[in-house]
Amino acid sequence: MSFTESVAFALFDWHCSTSRLPLIKQSMEVVHGSLSLRGRRSIDRLPNELLSAIFIFAIDQHCHDESDPSTTSPTTISQICHRWRQVALSIGGLWTNIVLTFPTSNGQLTRTLNWLERSKTSPLDILLDLRDPAWDWDEDTHGFRWADMKAVLTLLLPCASRWRTVELLTDTWAPIFAFLVHTRPVGPSLNRLEKLHLARCNAYFAAKGELFAPAALSQHLPLFGGDEAVVPRLREVTLTGVHIDWSASPLANLTKLELKYHAADVMPSVAQFAQILATCPDLEVLAIVGRGPQFAASNGIIGGTASSVVHGGSSQPDSGTGSMKLARVTQFSFGFVDINYAVQLLSLFDLPALRELNLEDVSASLLFQPPDDAAPLLEWLAAATHDANDTAFPLPDANATSTSNPISGSIESPSTSRLPMILLETLSLHSIHAPRSTFARFFGACAGLHVLRLCEVNAEALVALEGGSAAAKHRKNSVASAAPLPQLHTISARGVDESLLTRVVQGRGVQLKSFDCEGDSGPESDADDDC
Numbered sequence: 001m002s003f004t005e006s007v008a009f010a011l012f013d014w015h016c017s018t019s020r021l022p023l024i025k026q027s028m029e030v031v032h033g034s035l036s037l038r039g040r041r042s043i044d045r046l047p048n049e050l051l052s053a054i055f056i057f058a059i060d061q062h063c064h065d066e067s068d069p070s071t072t073s074p075t076t077i078s079q080i081c082h083r084w085r086q087v088a089l090s091i092g093g094l095w096t097n098i099v100l101t102f103p104t105s106n107g108q109l110t111r112t113l114n115w116l117e118r119s120k121t122s123p124l125d126i127l128l129d130l131r132d133p134a135w136d137w138d139e140d141t142h143g144f145r146w147a148d149m150k151a152v153l154t155l156l157l158p159c160a161s162r163w164r165t166v167e168l169l170t171d172t173w174a175p176i177f178a179f180l181v182h183t184r185p186v187g188p189s190l191n192r193l194e195k196l197h198l199a200r201c202n203a204y205f206a207a208k209g210e211l212f213a214p215a216a217l218s219q220h221l222p223l224f225g226g227d228e229a230v231v232p233r234l235r236e237v238t239l240t241g242v243h244i245d246w247s248a249s250p251l252a253n254l255t256k257l258e259l260k261y262h263a264a265d266v267m268p269s270v271a272q273f274a275q276i277l278a279t280c281p282d283l284e285v286l287a288i289v290g291r292g293p294q295f296a297a298s299n300g301i302i303g304g305t306a307s308s309v310v311h312g313g314s315s316q317p318d319s320g321t322g323s324m325k326l327a328r329v330t331q332f333s334f335g336f337v338d339i340n341y342a343v344q345l346l347s348l349f350d351l352p353a354l355r356e357l358n359l360e361d362v363s364a365s366l367l368f369q370p371p372d373d374a375a376p377l378l379e380w381l382a383a384a385t386h387d388a389n390d391t392a393f394p395l396p397d398a399n400a401t402s403t404s405n406p407i408s409g410s411i412e413s414p415s416t417s418r419l420p421m422i423l424l425e426t427l428s429l430h431s432i433h434a435p436r437s438t439f440a441r442f443f444g445a446c447a448g449l450h451v452l453r454l455c456e457v458n459a460e461a462l463v464a465l466e467g468g469s470a471a472a473k474h475r476k477n478s479v480a481s482a483a484p485l486p487q488l489h490t491i492s493a494r495g496v497d498e499s500l501l502t503r504v505v506q507g508r509g510v511q512l513k514s515f516d517c518e519g520d521s522g523p524e525s526d527a528d529d530d531c
Contacts (some may be wrong), residue, residue: 100112102129102131109155124163128167145175150182160183160189169197169199176198177217187224197237205263207367231250238257239258239259240261246267252276254280255284257283257287260288260290291341324349330356340376352420354419381419422447428453438460450488451492466507467482489510490512
């Protein structure tokens with residue numbers, strides 16, 4: 001059934017459910033795919049206000065992609081009849097989704113101009129998807145260049161005061177650079193901007209040892225003019241492969257901050273990163289995928305000991321553990337490419353309200369190699385909940401060479417983790433490989449867990465979920481131990497041993513759900529699809 005038919009029949013039901021004169025059902029029929037409305041006078045009784053509400057609802061429930069004839073768009077509505085066109089053109093809120101895709105055309109640009117005019121004073125939601133599926137990975141041969149981005153901004157900048165959401169997806173750096181340059185003057189006018197997503201969709205810059213390219217354009221440009229540009233409503237920011245001037249950042253009062261797939265050499269220092277976080281006291285969602293802030297250089301290598309951090313906006317010497325307390329962060333996603341760096345970075349966070357943790361070894365997808373041994377990270381996280389009689393595990397040296405199992409024996413000092421594993425309700429693990437004993441200790445530290453998502457983990461994780469019961473019953477005089485995660489009620493899994501998963505689910509009596517690593521709200525997955 002077409003959208004027009006759906007609306008017509010909905011109007012028929014609406015008429016029949018009121019005290020108004022009902023439509024005669026026989027007065028509506030579909031002939032050869034075309035809708036014939038003989039009860040015209042009754043339909044015309046619908047007030048413009050209700051018709052407007054129906055239009056807005058229809059648009060909100062469908063994609064606005066004009067290139068897809070199966071979707072509902074304002075243009076479709078406005079071409080039904082003269083009255084519908086007049087009503088549609090009077091509703092600025094119908095024309096607020098501005099979409100430009102590669103390759104851009106005169107038709108797209110003309111439509112954009114029309115929609116900008118018809119949207120009147122309504123806030124705008126802008127999507128610029130300028131990626132080319134056929135791109136050959138040569139930065140200089142891409143079909144969308146600096147000049148093209150400048151031309152697009154010529155249309156959009158006059159309406160900057162109406163931007164509500166902006167999403168810019170590119171393959172190369174030149175369009176991003178042009179965006180940062182040409183939007184510097186509009187910072188003071190961005191009074192409606194709520195969400196910003198800038199993405200250079202080339203995740204491989206996050207691989208260990210990779211540096212930013214092209215080097216000639218590596219300078220850190222201020223976002224919207226820098227920290228003097230107050231963006232009062234901006235609450236959600238995602239920067240994927242896009243760096244800015246971190247020392248003069250307008251990133252303040254955010255509730256969601258995501259930094260993904262950056263080259264290590266363009267990331268902020270620990271002090272700069274802490275300063276940004278200090279200006280976001282209401283932050284609830286934090287994601288760091290690939291590389292986070294740079295520690296002070298040690299022997300020319302990024303990743304030494306942090307020199308200073310920020311407490312409440314004032315710079316102080318680094319005291320180590322928990323220097324960045326984020327009191328309201330409930331969801332933290334962390335994708336790492338280096339185990340030693342991962343533990344050193346996490347040791348800086350104090351997240352007392354954490355309820356959802358997503359961990360991923362992204363080096364596996366970036367380098368097409370088996371995941372590293374994540375035992376040092378899992379053991380370090382688990383050690384925070386061990387009592388004095390249990391084994392505690394040290395914080396790895398940032399420049400130490402990772403081995404298959406570098407942790408052994410006990411030490412006098414406890415774990416420096418301030419991530420409350422015992423309070424977690426949801427845990428997602430993607431490409432995390434470790435020995436069974438490590439998984440067992442880690443799961444033992446997450447006693448309050450309700451939902452567990454597993455994607456491409458090794459079989460040892462599932463064996464650990466069984467506890468000692470399954471193994472003990474095959475060994476004489478063995479004492480079976482309880483399975484970990486006593487409050488677990490749901491397991492979602494993908495890319496794991498199906499027979500082993502079935503055994504675990506049946507043995508524990510939990511609910512099994514499948515999930516898509518790319519689409520789930522859990523761990524990040526395919527680096528190419530992260531945009």
